[in-house]
Amino acid sequence: MRYYDKLIFELSKPGRQGWSLPENRWKESTDDLPDGLKRTTPPLLPQVSEPDVVRHYVNLSDMNFGVDTGFYPLGSCTMKYNPKIGEETASHPGFASLHPLQPAETVQGAMEVHAELSRCLCSLTGMSAFTLNPFAGAHGELTGLMIMRQYHISKGDMKRTRIIVPDSAHGTNPASAAVCGLQVVEVKSTPEGLIDINDLKPLLDDSVAGIMMTNPNTLGLFETEIKEIASSVHAAGGLLYYDGANMNALLGKVRPGDMGFDIMHLNLHKTFSTPHGGGGPGAGPVGVAPHLAGLLPSPAVRKIKNAQGEDIYEMVENPDGPGRISGFAGNFGVLMKAYAYILSLGRENVKKVGPYSVLAANYVKESLKDRYRLPVDSLCKHEFVFDGLIRGNAGTDSEVTTLDVAKRLLDCGFHAPTIYFPLLFHQSIMIEPTETESKETLDAFIQAMRTIADEAVSRPELLKSAPHNTPVRRPDETLAATRPVLRYRAD
Amino acid sequence: MGFAYFPHTDEDIREMLGRIGSASLDDLYSDVPEDVIYKGDFDIPNAMSEMEIRRKFADMAGKNVRLKIFAGGGAYDHYSPAAIQSVISRSEFLTSYTPYQAEVSQGTLRYIFEFQSMMAGLTGMDCANASMYDGPTSAAEAAMMSTACTKKKKRVLLSGTLLPQVLDVVRTYARFHGIEVMTVPGLDGVSDMAAMEKELQSGDVAGVMVPGINRFGIIENFEGLSDAVHSAKALLIIYSDPSSLAVIKTPGEWGADIVCGEAQTLGIPLSFGGPYLGFLCCRKEFVRKMPGRIAGETTDADGKRCYVLTLQAREQHIRREKATSNICSNQSLMALYAAVYLSLMGPSGLKRVNDLSYGGAHYLHSELLKTGLFSDAFPGRKFLKEFAVVPAIPVKELQDRLVRNGYFGALSCGDGIVTFCVTEKRTKEEIDGLISVIRRK
Numbered sequence: 001m002r003y004y005d006k007l008i009f010e011l012s013k014p015g016r017q018g019w020s021l022p023e024n025r026w027k028e029s030t031d032d033l034p035d036g037l038k039r040t041t042p043p044l045l046p047q048v049s050e051p052d053v054v055r056h057y058v059n060l061s062d063m064n065f066g067v068d069t070g071f072y073p074l075g076s077c078t079m080k081y082n083p084k085i086g087e088e089t090a091s092h093p094g095f096a097s098l099h100p101l102q103p104a105e106t107v108q109g110a111m112e113v114h115a116e117l118s119r120c121l122c123s124l125t126g127m128s129a130f131t132l133n134p135f136a137g138a139h140g141e142l143t144g145l146m147i148m149r150q151y152h153i154s155k156g157d158m159k160r161t162r163i164i165v166p167d168s169a170h171g172t173n174p175a176s177a178a179v180c181g182l183q184v185v186e187v188k189s190t191p192e193g194l195i196d197i198n199d200l201k202p203l204l205d206d207s208v209a210g211i212m213m214t215n216p217n218t219l220g221l222f223e224t225e226i227k228e229i230a231s232s233v234h235a236a237g238g239l240l241y242y243d244g245a246n247m248n249a250l251l252g253k254v255r256p257g258d259m260g261f262d263i264m265h266l267n268l269h270k271t272f273s274t275p276h277g278g279g280g281p282g283a284g285p286v287g288v289a290p291h292l293a294g295l296l297p298s299p300a301v302r303k304i305k306n307a308q309g310e311d312i313y314e315m316v317e318n319p320d321g322p323g324r325i326s327g328f329a330g331n332f333g334v335l336m337k338a339y340a341y342i343l344s345l346g347r348e349n350v351k352k353v354g355p356y357s358v359l360a361a362n363y364v365k366e367s368l369k370d371r372y373r374l375p376v377d378s379l380c381k382h383e384f385v386f387d388g389l390i391r392g393n394a395g396t397d398s399e400v401t402t403l404d405v406a407k408r409l410l411d412c413g414f415h416a417p418t419i420y421f422p423l424l425f426h427q428s429i430m431i432e433p434t435e436t437e438s439k440e441t442l443d444a445f446i447q448a449m450r451t452i453a454d455e456a457v458s459r460p461e462l463l464k465s466a467p468h469n470t471p472v473r474r475p476d477e478t479l480a481a482t483r484p485v486l487r488y489r490a491d
Numbered sequence: 492m493g494f495a496y497f498p499h500t501d502e503d504i505r506e507m508l509g510r511i512g513s514a515s516l517d518d519l520y521s522d523v524p525e526d527v528i529y530k531g532d533f534d535i536p537n538a539m540s541e542m543e544i545r546r547k548f549a550d551m552a553g554k555n556v557r558l559k560i561f562a563g564g565g566a567y568d569h570y571s572p573a574a575i576q577s578v579i580s581r582s583e584f585l586t587s588y589t590p591y592q593a594e595v596s597q598g599t600l601r602y603i604f605e606f607q608s609m610m611a612g613l614t615g616m617d618c619a620n621a622s623m624y625d626g627p628t629s630a631a632e633a634a635m636m637s638t639a640c641t642k643k644k645k646r647v648l649l650s651g652t653l654l655p656q657v658l659d660v661v662r663t664y665a666r667f668h669g670i671e672v673m674t675v676p677g678l679d680g681v682s683d684m685a686a687m688e689k690e691l692q693s694g695d696v697a698g699v700m701v702p703g704i705n706r707f708g709i710i711e712n713f714e715g716l717s718d719a720v721h722s723a724k725a726l727l728i729i730y731s732d733p734s735s736l737a738v739i740k741t742p743g744e745w746g747a748d749i750v751c752g753e754a755q756t757l758g759i760p761l762s763f764g765g766p767y768l769g770f771l772c773c774r775k776e777f778v779r780k781m782p783g784r785i786a787g788e789t790t791d792a793d794g795k796r797c798y799v800l801t802l803q804a805r806e807q808h809i810r811r812e813k814a815t816s817n818i819c820s821n822q823s824l825m826a827l828y829a830a831v832y833l834s835l836m837g838p839s840g841l842k843r844v845n846d847l848s849y850g851g852a853h854y855l856h857s858e859l860l861k862t863g864l865f866s867d868a869f870p871g872r873k874f875l876k877e878f879a880v881v882p883a884i885p886v887k888e889l890q891d892r893l894v895r896n897g898y899f900g901a902l903s904c905g906d907g908i909v910t911f912c913v914t915e916k917r918t919k920e921e922i923d924g925l926i927s928v929i930r931r932k
Contacts, residue, residue, distance in 0.1 A: 019840030026850020064598030066586030094552025100764030109554035175807035175817035277824030281766035323663035328764025346538025438498035480789035
């Protein structure tokens with residue numbers, strides 16, 4: 001990784017161009033538009049050659065760390081290897097050139113991908129139907145909550161406007177609930193890190209639409225009382241929403257449908273190995289139990305029989321659902337990659353995804369818990385949370401924080417874990433190693449974390465000033481927020 | 492048998508279980524109630540080799556029909572320069588997460604900053620965010636943002652000339668979020684300014700959303716609209732096609748407060764509807780109410796210029812239910828796509844794209860009228876690459892005839908109106924071919 005200081009605008013020189021387009025041989029051009037509809041000054045865009053552009057962006061990429069660069073134990077993000085066959089399939093011209101409004105008879109292959117992926121996801125989760133339209137996890141949450149509200153409204157039950165969200169939940173849960181017009185009621189965790197069922201039960205009245213849960217939760221702990229929670233929420237007339245961000249722990253082993261969940265989303269860019277792309281595009285399909293199958297958003301792919309009795313697919317509107325939540329039917333390119341991943345795993349290997357991810361997490365946890373504080377010392381699932389370094393055991397109590405540990409890890413060639421989340425602890429370090437990492441990689445990470453724990457005692461200033469070997473060092477975030485510079489301006 | 496994405500040997504597994512103190516992989520689930528452990532077989536195919544997967548996708552692709560695209564309707568068949576795929580395939584971009592650790596994410600942060608700059612420049616606005624999912628969801632976020640910026644007001648006016656999927660998505664979000672939307676039907680193919688100005692007088696309107704180029708392809712004229720909107724203390728939202736903004740009057744010039752829209756037009760493949768690229772821009776006084784990621788410039792501990800995600804107090808991971816939106820992952824890699832596209836095109840290339848589309852669309856328009864089988868839906872209205880006509884033949888018959896001959900066009904807009912679209916990718920031969928299919932009985 002090497003520092004490179006240019007912006008594309010700074011390479012610009014009037015008269016250069018990076019495009020190659022035909023001459024305009026038509027009689028007309030946009031010059032014929034009336035002045036009142038025309039732009040008066042050309043937009044501030046760079047004028048650069050194609051080699052300038054390619055070299056610039058390759059240089060930028062050299063300041064980035066991806067899963068293909070190295071170990072990326074970012075908790076709750078499931079940064080597993082992204083198979084290359086997925087990229088190849090998604091760019092197949094037989095799919096990439098399809099207009100989303102083309103007639104059904106010309107897009108049967110694309111709709112087959114939709115239908116088959118949905119069918120696989122149903123089997124893997126124990127759900128009855130899926131919509132593939134949501135574009136990301138948070139978008140799936142919002143869609144799922146719309147379905148939940150639509151369910152109550154369709155029964156004439158208008159007063160269910162509150163949603164229960166555990167204090168350990170991902171930030172998107174309460175935010176999605178608020179966008180959906182639901183009032184958030186927080187339920188506390190026990191000292192063991194699980195939902196406090198005694199705190200939960202009194203909240204369950206006829207104003208509650210349902211509960212949002214992540215299982216395993218954000219501490220990486222399985223909510224062992226899930227069946228009792230499910231029956232209590234159902235008895236009170238509410239529904240259970242499953243946040244699929246942590247589904248990797250359970251893939252091939254436990255199905256949300258069997259735990260009593262009514263609605264769920266999956267993050268295909270986590271559990272199903274599609275690349276995260278520096279923050280999307282992802283995909284957040286939403287699955288529902290049988291009694292909600294008629295409440296999915298529009299449009300939806302449906303399988304029917306043609307006059308010859310053959311299976312064909314059609315795209316339909318669903319008048320009973322919440323409506324349309326996307327322009328077309330989802331991030332199709334991402335769906336193709338997830339389907340390719342499922343086909344490569346197959347029914348044999350899919351059973352190993354969860355167990356191997358849990359194996360990796362417990363191995364790392366057990367190898368570090370003598371140096372980092374483990375607030376809940378029990379079996380974890382695919383991830384776990386330390387609450388900072390164990391202090392004082394080497395005779396000192398330095399001021400080294402979780403942030404310092406994370407920054408020092410960058411010096412060691414690893415991406416940092418998720419830090420300061422969940423909010424239950426002050427110094428959270430959330431580690432998720434995934435099933436695609438070798439024991440050698442995990443051992444190297446463990447060694448780095450132990451060395452950092454040593455350095456925290458012997459050379460705390462080294463950590464306070466870390467990172468040292470990265471393209472840039474700690475940024476001044478206060479300056480960025482107090483004097484925002486959000487775009488390039490020519491001087 | 493092994494598996495390409497699992498590095499575990501039997502010995503590795505034994506050693507790891509030993510460190511944990513578990514006897515088997517099953518033991519790792521001893522905290523899970525026995526009755527929720529799934530013991531059945533999954534109804535998914537058996538594992539396929541890479542060769543089999545390639546073959547399967549080729550087979551499925553064979554069930555699709557590639558048509559010459561003469562349709563828009565919110566998805567446009569623009570040209571994608573070869574250099575883009577090369578850049579966005581870089582693993583360092585493709586396989587990274589959201590840039591939380593700025594020290595090892597300067598590549599992502601810098602292209603987001605460049606994308607923001609380009610979008611702000613194209614729209615004539617002060618600032619842009621790092622992207623939204625797609626055009627329609629960006630419109631829904633813009634509508635909610637207008638209510639957040641105007642405090643207690645809860646009503647948003649939508650022009651009936653917005654694309655139907657934009658209207659639908661905004662209505663869905665609004666219904667659940669608890670804001671009232673009112674669709675003001677278009678008049679003679681464009682937004683009905685007088686009707687909207689009348690609605691504004693009630694004083695409860697937070698935002699007015701109109702399309703820069705509407706569902707009929709017409710370039711709308713917003714003379715006087717921003718004054719009317721602002722004097723009612725509401726915000727003007729313009730739904731835009733950024734590709735067109737190289738040549739047509741910008742939302743900034745029309746006095747917009749918020750700009751949203753679909754940036755798929757910046758060379759992003761049709762790909763059956765996604766991934767596309769929503770965007771959101773605004774005037775600087777509203778930036779703290781803007782949803783989504785924003786990259787900003789700062790310096791590092793050594794004084795070097797660098798970039799970070801900033802103004803994060805707006806976002807869900809900090810503010811939870813008080814956040815401006817729930818958006819987290821967006822369409823980052825597609826923002827890189829757009830940034831590379833706009834870098835290659837520059838102002839002159841983007842103008843050429845528009846000129847070729849304009850020239851081709853106007854040629855097709857006049858050739859269609861010459862057949863005597865079409866009349867102008869809205870005579871005299873100015874269009875760029877998409878236009879509305881009324882066929883004398885039944886719409887379904889027209890559409891079927893085109894598809895049978897390898898063309899996709901004549902999207903139905905209701906009321907017997909159809910639209911055609913021509914981008915720079917369409918040649919004269921293709922347009923003449925389409926015309927001959929229409930003339931043939």
